[in-house]
Amino acid sequence: MMQAFEMEIVNSAPVLSALVETIKQAGKSKNTYLLCEKQRKMTDSKLHKTSPNSLGIKELTLPVFFKKLGIKSLMMCNGYDLSSLTKYEFIVLNENKCENSWHDIRNDQLIADLHLLFKKCRAITFNDWTDLVGASGLLTGLFDDVIKPLNKSNLDFIFYLDDPGKTLFYQIDNILQIVSKFGIKGKVTFVLDEFEAVNLWMVLNGEMPNTTFNINTPYDLKKKCFSILRTMNINRLLIYSVNSVILFSEDQQFIFARRDFDQIAEIAADARDKFITGFSFGLLSKLDIQHSIALGLIMLGVQTEMNISADTAQLLLYIEKWLADQDQNNDKYLYQ
Secondary structure (H helix, E strand, O other), rough: OOOOOOEEEHHHHHHHHHHHHHHHOOOOOOOEEEEEEOOOOOOOHHHOOOOOOOOOEEEEEEOOOOOOOOEEEEEEEEOOOHHHHHHHHOOOOOOOOOOOOOOHOOOHHHHHHHHHHHHOEEEEEEOOOOHHOOHHHHHHHHHHHHHOOOOOOOOOEEEOOOHHHOOOOOHHHHHHHHHHHHHHHEEEEEOOOOOHHHHHHHHHOOOOOOOOOOOOHHHHHHHHHHHHHHHHHOOEEEEEEEEEEEEEEOOOOEEEEOOOOOOHHHOOOOOHHHHHHHHHHHHOOOOOOHHHHHHHHHHHHHHHHHOOOOOHHHHHHHHHHHHHHHHHHHHHHOOO
16 A cells, blocks of 8 residues: 655666666667657658667657557567568558547458567557547557457556646546556556646546646645546556656655756657657666666656767766766765
8 A cells, every 4th residue: 555645765876877787788689669750751761761769779660550549659579570560451540530430440450460569569658648539449449459368468558648638527537447457468657747647636636627837835746646546546657847757656656856957958849758768668678667767867868958869878978977966966965
């Protein structure tokens, strides 16, 4: 049982130091991180061309089908054959329909193709549900026909939420009931920012969502997040902010402080995606949750703070600077 409001503050120095070797070895892995979206428009000839990300892991653009299905990214494992993507008959949903049901797109060949793909998958990240028309039906079909029959129960399902204030209560309740079923095949993690968390709590408790960012106190935020975790029946709730990442789960709760930086860097539109990239790879590498979160923050920090196209060397340099900042702060407090 959770002990309410007892939050551990993680000592990040040993966690960061331990990740140096993980980052050095990451590019040698055969695991592949598949992305639904690229920042620039890809031509058909480049659709399946891979390029390494800052961890040295190959990235490529997934077929449009996956975005229509609500999937943002897949972290693959066990040497998945990338050429298979060009052979699978992933059928794009009917662009002329305002809503596509799972029944509209389901066929035996599609199910067989998706089984082969998800057998090699370790972590699945879903888009903001407000961006997905007909989300409940599509998620139910994907789970019942593809994920539930898999002979594995170690998947990680990562959900974005977007602003719950845009969604009616019955729609949120319906989605939460569906999402909770994913827990029988692995761990379900919701990644929210503070504004989304407070608005979700308000909707679940019959209150009008905030139109302005107003949390009151850190204690209030923690109280609301514990309530959300219990109500949603999920494994993890990650609250993402410019200052820290806070984890709420049944067996542990902690705050992992981010490196101090100019908060204007957080404006980057894909900031949360960068965090999820590192976090997902940490889970794939069987790191514990603290190290996985730290790896996500390193990926995020290099992209947003340093504003460069990073490589492994830049990630290691970022860790070095983060540790140096902590040493300086320790010295400052020692001589005050």
